[in-house]
Amino acid sequence: MTSDLQIALQAGPTSADGLKVNDFCITFCTINGSGSATANNAILRALFKMGIPVSGKNIFPSNIQGLPTFYSIRVSKDGWMGRVEHDDIVVAMNPASFAKDLSFLVPGGVLFYADDIRVPITRDDIVTYPMPIKKLSKESDVASNMRDYIANMVYVGVVAQMLDIPLELIYQALDFHFKGKKKAVDSNYNVVKAAAEWAGTNLVKRDPYRVAPMDKADGYIMTDGNTSAALGAIYGGVQFAAWYPITPASSLAESINEYLPRLRKDPVTGKYTCLVVQAEDEIAAVGMAIGAGWGGLRSMTSTSGPGLSLMTEYIGMAYAAEIPVVVWDVQRVGPSTGLPTRTAQGDLTMVNFLSHGDTQYTILLPGTVTECFEMGWRAFDIAERLQMPVIVLSDLDLGMNQWMAKPFEYPDRPMDRGKILWEEDLEKLSGQWARYADVDGDGIPYRTVIGNKHPRAAYFTRGTGHDERAGYSEDPDNWERNVDRIQKKFEVAKTLVPLPILETMEGAEIGIITMGSAEQAVAEARYALAQEGVKTDCLRIRALPFTQETLDFINQHPRNYVVEVNRDGQLKQLLTLELPARCSTLISVAHINGLPLSAKWIREQIISLEEKSS
């Protein structure tokens, strides 16, 4: 698996003619619930269709309707997809946030604004374009109750005209969004077209920002991590998914439901080979998933931090009773309710130590939407092989935002259903088997599942102490032998998990270690650092337990900066436990404020820490 970093490393010099082509950030400042997502996605997809690397980030409030919401599109000919801290272009539709929106603009930046906003424009170092939003939406042929929604199409038309986005690509994007419903596409597009015509006649271009077709998005797809995870699960043969609504994970389970009719109708019976149950809470959701996993189904649940806290007891039981289940945690900012609509990587240590007693888990850490797909199917193979919960840590930025990414790759191996004994297997063994016996010496026992008709198939599962035959036992030796055997499984886990991705630079002395979506900003920061002569190697860890590659990397670098989105440096904490002798080489670069990391911040931190170390 190669990284999306590769596009970034092809970065060329910026344009010298004063024009800023395919290299800017545009933020749409609207009111939550006003239907702006359709408009923003239309622009994003049209840019993507032009072949320009783009990514979209939705910075939204925990609110249904009324509060300010922001959508930033980063257009980057060099392929950078991390967050940037300032806007080149602002589209201001919300009087309530207008003054603040202005402050994010770079000098020489551009302001498109609804001309009925009465807030004074306090900056004279920017280019401004008023937009007659009300007038143009009134002139459209849509029903009056739809005018607020259609109003957003006015800025789509104006921005498309002023940036040179071809209108037919906007049309295609709307067609994608409305899934080919012609009436909806046409009524929106008519407004876009009228607005573009208005801008062509009435506005004079006075700013340097432009887009132009490229070929850098060729062969790429655009989607979000939750959809990708759902599709990965579907191609992994998920049979049972239980969930409880929670931001930012809800769209994962909803996407499974959405794609089932298309992808999982049984070729033999025409019926569904997977079902999704919305549970009454997260405890029930994980309970259902664990019940299904015990029953021999590929089963999963998806949640975020607060839900995972509730699931803790059950996941500990699945660990002890050795039941496969896949749990997706699309992380948001905690502790407590925290910032429900903002991103974080703050659940790592909790997940690693989840539940009371001695526990440990196999944890997968996707960093791109393509990896969300891949880990979506691989998680089941690993869970069933190891007979234990596998927890996948995504995050809001990865899960809910739109990313340009490599296409999904079809699973490169058959499903691994693990060590299951059916009737004929038991027949061969003359019924001689024991549920928790370590027959193969790898710590992984054999299991049977319900419905097995062999008279010796059944056993009694429990979270309490048990012997090899699953009988209740409080015997000290039994207990210790059992927990020691379970620990052995993690040696097998190391051979199954996705390995870290190593990116090196000629002459690099220092190392950067990161995980998940934080890599997007890390890649860009490394490029900037290299321009200043600070060469770095980078290791993106994609799973726990840690593998030898990670230990080698740490051993090879005198200083390892561990970059992550939390306060306490959780990845650094776990690496310290893994390699205590090298803990003085691990330096935390951790930050949490609800926003994805920016390359600028990472660069500044590393420069400053490097100065201190010299």
Added chain:
Amino acid sequence: MTDQMVGLPVNLAGFTKAEYKGVPSTLCQGCGHNSIAAQIISACYELNIVPEKVVKFSGIGCSSKSPAYFLSRSFGFNGLHGRMPSLALGALFADTSLKGIGISGDGDSASIGLGQFKHMVRRNLPMVYIVENNGVYGLTKGQFSATAEKGLQLKKQGTNPYLPVDICMEALVSNATFVARSFAGDPRQVKELIKAAFNHRGIAVLDIISPCVTFHNQDNTLHSYNWGKDHEAPLHEISYVPPRDEITVEDFEEGTTMEVTLHNGSTVVLKKLEHDYDPTDRWQALRMLEDAERNHWLVTGLLYVDPEEPSLFEIYDIPEEPLNRLTEERLRPSRASLNELNQSLS
């Protein structure tokens, strides 16, 4: 069948009664739960159930230990306190030809698990759900449970200040499709209700007052043997008639029976004792429970049944064959479909 069993009587499924047994009970001698386990064994034997077609579930508590004490040849899962319904729901979808039986207690279902209990009921999960109700926490040595009556006095605990939760009432208001109450000291009724429950299409809730001989068996309290025996007011005598049995309703006197046909063609025949009781009338069932509480009766029998309501399994459009036996070619979509998908996202 083992060699020792040769010559013993077998049922229509070819099993001796011993083949429905479990490991020896570790509950207290005389515990009502043991009596219920014995009736589950008898009911399954008489129903000719293949043990491998039953899956046992339980939560945590004395009651929840008991699935080990019957049907050793059936899979079992002793799960988490109050969370057994979710576990059972997920598991039973793996093979919907199997029949679930859950054993819970009053702490497990009326306190920590009240939420899961009610949601299981409203989903009409097809399983037999027995609450072995003794009004006390036995395994933690005698604390009040949520079904203990107000004013109950227990050693060390003092006087219970709260009103009780009525399991049958909770089931009914959650739209349960089968609600019955019985008393562990009435083994015949317990057995007949279990048999009827096994043939019900959806969730069958049995609230069985099962006295705790160690911590809660004062003669004057609701969950004791003597109180139960003195105050039991059976709604009707009930006998389950299996589909292949020759017994017909003609055996019962005209005008004194009410027959309820279950989804699989089997019937429950109710013998009215004291008053005209129609178990298909939900409103009457609710009123009966209210009256019972006011009059301090232990109403036993089948309080309510709706044999028509589709079960949870019928709501989902899944293959009839067990989901857990589907192979990769039926679970993993084609390579071509992924190419199309990538195309649509590009």
